[in-house]
Amino acid sequence: MAKYHVKTTINGDPAEFLCGTEQTVLDCLRDELGLTGSKEGCSSGDCGACSITLDGRLVCACLVLGVETEGKDIETIEGVADGDDLHPIQKHFLQEAALQCGICTPGFIVAAKALLAENPNPTETETRYWLAGNLCRCTGYDKIVTAVMNAAAEMRGE
Amino acid sequence: MGNEKDYLELIDGEKKFRHIGTRPIRPDGVDKVTGRANFGADFTMNGMLHGRVVRSPHAHAKIKSINSAKALKLKGVKAVVTGKDFPTLDPSDKAVGEVTVSFFDMSRNVIARDKVLYDGHAVAAVAATSPQIAEKALALIEVEYEVLKPVMTVSEAMKKNAPILHKGMKTSGVEPTPSRSSNVASRAEFKLGDVNKAFKEADIIVERDYTTQTVHQGYIEPHACVADINADDMATIWSSSQGQFMVRALVAKLLAMNTSKIKVIPSEIGGGFGGKTIVYLEPLAVLLAKKAGRPVKMVMTRDEVMRATGPTSGGHARAKIGAKKDGTIVAGELEMEYEAGAFPGSPVGLGCMTGFAPYNLKDVSCIGWDVVVNRPKAAAYRAPGAPVAAFAVESAMDELAEQLKIDPLKLRIKNAAVEGTQAPYGVKFPRIGCLETLTEAQTTDHYNSPLGPNQGRGVASGFWFNIGGQSSASVMVNPDGTVIVATGSPDIGGSRASMALMAAEVLGIELHNIKPLVADTESVPYSDLTGGSRVTFATGKAVVEAAEDAVNDMKRRAAKIWDVDFDQVEWKDGSACCIETDVHKPMTIADIAAMAGKTGGAISGKANINAKGAGAAFATHICDVEVDPETGHVTVLKYTAVQDVGTAIHPSYVEGQMQGGAVQGIGWALNEEYVYGKEGQLQNTGFLDYRVPVASDMPMIDAIIVEVPNPGHPYGVRGVGEVPIVPPLAAVANAVSHAIGTRMTDLPMSPPKILAAIDAE
Numbered sequence: 001m002a003k004y005h006v007k008t009t010i011n012g013d014p015a016e017f018l019c020g021t022e023q024t025v026l027d028c029l030r031d032e033l034g035l036t037g038s039k040e041g042c043s044s045g046d047c048g049a050c051s052i053t054l055d056g057r058l059v060c061a062c063l064v065l066g067v068e069t070e071g072k073d074i075e076t077i078e079g080v081a082d083g084d085d086l087h088p089i090q091k092h093f094l095q096e097a098a099l100q101c102g103i104c105t106p107g108f109i110v111a112a113k114a115l116l117a118e119n120p121n122p123t124e125t126e127t128r129y130w131l132a133g134n135l136c137r138c139t140g141y142d143k144i145v146t147a148v149m150n151a152a153a154e155m156r157g158e
Numbered sequence: 159m160g161n162e163k164d165y166l167e168l169i170d171g172e173k174k175f176r177h178i179g180t181r182p183i184r185p186d187g188v189d190k191v192t193g194r195a196n197f198g199a200d201f202t203m204n205g206m207l208h209g210r211v212v213r214s215p216h217a218h219a220k221i222k223s224i225n226s227a228k229a230l231k232l233k234g235v236k237a238v239v240t241g242k243d244f245p246t247l248d249p250s251d252k253a254v255g256e257v258t259v260s261f262f263d264m265s266r267n268v269i270a271r272d273k274v275l276y277d278g279h280a281v282a283a284v285a286a287t288s289p290q291i292a293e294k295a296l297a298l299i300e301v302e303y304e305v306l307k308p309v310m311t312v313s314e315a316m317k318k319n320a321p322i323l324h325k326g327m328k329t330s331g332v333e334p335t336p337s338r339s340s341n342v343a344s345r346a347e348f349k350l351g352d353v354n355k356a357f358k359e360a361d362i363i364v365e366r367d368y369t370t371q372t373v374h375q376g377y378i379e380p381h382a383c384v385a386d387i388n389a390d391d392m393a394t395i396w397s398s399s400q401g402q403f404m405v406r407a408l409v410a411k412l413l414a415m416n417t418s419k420i421k422v423i424p425s426e427i428g429g430g431f432g433g434k435t436i437v438y439l440e441p442l443a444v445l446l447a448k449k450a451g452r453p454v455k456m457v458m459t460r461d462e463v464m465r466a467t468g469p470t471s472g473g474h475a476r477a478k479i480g481a482k483k484d485g486t487i488v489a490g491e492l493e494m495e496y497e498a499g500a501f502p503g504s505p506v507g508l509g510c511m512t513g514f515a516p517y518n519l520k521d522v523s524c525i526g527w528d529v530v531v532n533r534p535k536a537a538a539y540r541a542p543g544a545p546v547a548a549f550a551v552e553s554a555m556d557e558l559a560e561q562l563k564i565d566p567l568k569l570r571i572k573n574a575a576v577e578g579t580q581a582p583y584g585v586k587f588p589r590i591g592c593l594e595t596l597t598e599a600q601t602t603d604h605y606n607s608p609l610g611p612n613q614g615r616g617v618a619s620g621f622w623f624n625i626g627g628q629s630s631a632s633v634m635v636n637p638d639g640t641v642i643v644a645t646g647s648p649d650i651g652g653s654r655a656s657m658a659l660m661a662a663e664v665l666g667i668e669l670h671n672i673k674p675l676v677a678d679t680e681s682v683p684y685s686d687l688t689g690g691s692r693v694t695f696a697t698g699k700a701v702v703e704a705a706e707d708a709v710n711d712m713k714r715r716a717a718k719i720w721d722v723d724f725d726q727v728e729w730k731d732g733s734a735c736c737i738e739t740d741v742h743k744p745m746t747i748a749d750i751a752a753m754a755g756k757t758g759g760a761i762s763g764k765a766n767i768n769a770k771g772a773g774a775a776f777a778t779h780i781c782d783v784e785v786d787p788e789t790g791h792v793t794v795l796k797y798t799a800v801q802d803v804g805t806a807i808h809p810s811y812v813e814g815q816m817q818g819g820a821v822q823g824i825g826w827a828l829n830e831e832y833v834y835g836k837e838g839q840l841q842n843t844g845f846l847d848y849r850v851p852v853a854s855d856m857p858m859i860d861a862i863i864v865e866v867p868n869p870g871h872p873y874g875v876r877g878v879g880e881v882p883i884v885p886p887l888a889a890v891a892n893a894v895s896h897a898i899g900t901r902m903t904d905l906p907m908s909p910p911k912i913l914a915a916i917d918a919e
Contacts, residue, residue, distance in 0.1 A: 037193020
């Protein structure tokens with residue numbers, strides 16, 4: 001099985017990897033690059049635990065092939081904080097206790113960041129619909145929605 | 159949302175707790191919001207192989223032969239294991255826990271022997287140098303089956319001429335023991351008084367049948383582990399589970415290994431809800447690693463999780479309640495049949511024990527039947543057995559209230575269990591907060607708000623025992639006075655935070671000076687698994703005792719330094735103080751720790767306990783729905799969960815348990831069900847068509863904490879994790895029933911069912 005040589009940018013840094021044609025970008029991140037922050041919950045695009053952005057667009061990493069990321073800009077959960085300076089969404093997830101087991105958390109944070117990039121002032125309903133592609137089985141979503149909306153308010157300077 | 163009570167102030171104005179009841183950021187939080195936390199599938203080793211499982215495509219079949227020759231010839235394949243590689247266990251080898259566990263059956267669930275009993279049943283496992291080669295090898299393992307007729311439902315399985323899953327299985331709990339083999343594994347009965355006589359005293363009787371379907375815990379993290387076994391036969395297992403000691407014990411049992419040869423290192427766990435209280439992959443991974451001489455990683459796909467792991471029982475329940483005109487209940491009767499899955503052991507007995515527990519009944523009878531069917535073996539799921547029983551009883555209560563024209567909360571208040579009430583399973587309740595949840599629910603704005611057209615409101619209560627059990631904790635004081643708190647209880651929802659808070663309370667130091675950790679099986683003494691809502695109660699109690707032990711150690715050191723008697727030293731705000739003389743300045747933990755070398759060596763405290771006195775949990779939920787009469791779609795408009803939690807150690811995570819449990823229950827009520835095809839193959843093996851609630855389905859869940867302290871815990875803790883899933887099935891069903899004017903008795907209340915109910919009016 002010949003592998004393809006793929007050149008990308010991951011969280012702002014150049015990254016190269018070899019990948020088989022059947023490997024998803026999630027497989028490449030986790031197995032080839034050691035970036036295990038993106039989680040695999042279903043491998044069918046239903047749970048959102050592997051949410052990443054590709055050239056700024058929110059996708060499920062399990063639905064994109066590794067070879068498709070050639071020349072693309074990938075952002076993962078590992079790139080959300082700036083060193084040890086947490087992103088406001090991360091801070092609010094902690095403050096509002098918006099995680100219990102934490103397996104869905106990376107996906108929610110990446111998805112929420114993409115939401116606030118597009119809509120800095122989402123209503124509760126808009127937040128809920130944007131995050132409908134991310135499953136959480138622990139929290140019932142209440143504190144997640146609160147955390148995202150509070151982070152949005154902080155980022156707006158309120 | 160938040161309970162805004164100031165936990166730092168006692169009612170009389172005296173300071174009560176410094177840490178307990180506060181809402182600090184959890185100690186493991188940053189790793190979990192940055193992607194650094196390692197879950198089951200995140201661990202890798204050098205030279206590691208990838209294991210996969212060959213699973214039965216049939217629901218019921220004899221295995222005629224398994225030929226792995228072709229797979230073993232594939233380059234990169236290093237080992238194959240089948241049932242023949244496993245030791246044969248004694249059928250009588252059982253352990254009694256929340257649900258009785260037969261190791262003989264468990265071994266056959268981990269890997270089939272002569273028969274496969276459900277779609278997805280493991281038949282063989284293979285390890286290869288890459289996941290891709292392992293995947294290819296699956297198709298090369300040739301299994302020849304003789305397909306048998308499957309038995310998919312309780313009613314089919316109980317028919318006289320039904321195909322038998324386990325030849326020789328006789329129904330236990332009936333007299334005389336039947337001579338014929340049966341799919342009915344057992345009968346359980348719990349009763350008080352004389353229910354038949356009592357029903358004759360009733361002015362009104364309500365009675366109905368209720369059905370529910372198989373549902374899955376739906377944890378987002380699939381089962382995963384890595385196993386390595388060295389030349390000395392010492393096995394190391396990294397795995398995601400609700401108990402590292404559980405994994406060790408079960409692997410030892412199923413593989414006939416010496417416990418001391420197995421070390422289990424817990425990873426973070428990505429949800430369990432009871433479904434990770436047993437093993438599926440670990441014994442296979444250990445055997446593959448042994449055969450191949452290399453570490454083996456195994457990770458389930460979502461399809462495998464749905465087909466082959468822990469659903470909870472669907473079933474049938476008939477509830478009957480008799481009452482006087484004034485609403486006094488005189489008799490209650492419950493008869494239920496639960497699917498156990500492929501092997502005996504549904505939680506029907508727990509259902510029987512819990513259904514009527516919120517009420518003060520002198521005459522009650524609950525009978526449960528445990529029935530095997532060709533579905534995956536039921537595993538624990540949050541308050542196992544209780545939600546289905548509560549669905550039946552709380553729906554009947556609602557119908558009774560309706561017929562008597564009594565407010566449903568008032569009816570429950572009139573009959574509520576209180577201290578001294580004898581539960582249907584025999585115990586007399588100590589101080590409980592059942593009544594308090596009901597009266598609190600009455601006063602909510604939610605309960606007193608108006609409803610619009612096509613809207614309905616439902617209420618329901620629920621009970622769960624909560625358990626104690628064995629827990630261990632070590633409190634180690636570092637030379638700089640910071641503290642490590644090690645326990646053997648996996649943190650499934652924030653329990654590190656509650657352990658740290660309780661230790662900080664005893665030690666009198668700042669929270670950030672405490673590091674709580676979940677230790678491996680060789681770094682802390684044995685602890686039972688995380689389940690039964692026991693960790694904050696039982697492991698918390700161990701932490702409190704271990705911290706007290708460390709405090710005593712430090713008081714001894716101070717006494718030695720000051721050359722005074724031990725009883726001259728008291729512990730105050732994180733310092734040892736000399737009571738009678740002010741000659742000696744108080745010594746902080748850091749002061750004492752710095753001198754540990756001169757006073758006897760390292761300072762620590764330990765506690766290994768079997769905690770008794772777990773306080774029972776009660777909850778009352780209120781649900782408002784709107785039903786679209788055109789489509790039958792239900793929107794949950796408003797939801798309030800009221801619960802007696804004893805004492806909330808970290809109120810945010812207590813609320814989180816209440817909110818999460820409520821939403822799982824709402825999913826059970828409205829969307830979730832296993833759908834099997836005619837031949838017994840599961841049709842909805844992914845999250846697209848096994849529809850758990852998503853953010854846009856839900857409103858905010860108002861969590862109202864009631865605190866009736868449990869006298870059995872130093873800080874009054876009751877378990878909180880399980881009872882929140884007990885009331886929602888009936889709360890939602892009662893709301894829908896009121897919205898459409900027809901009683902809904904069959905879950906899930908999917909749009910077609912609701913439309914049919916509306917059309918039938």
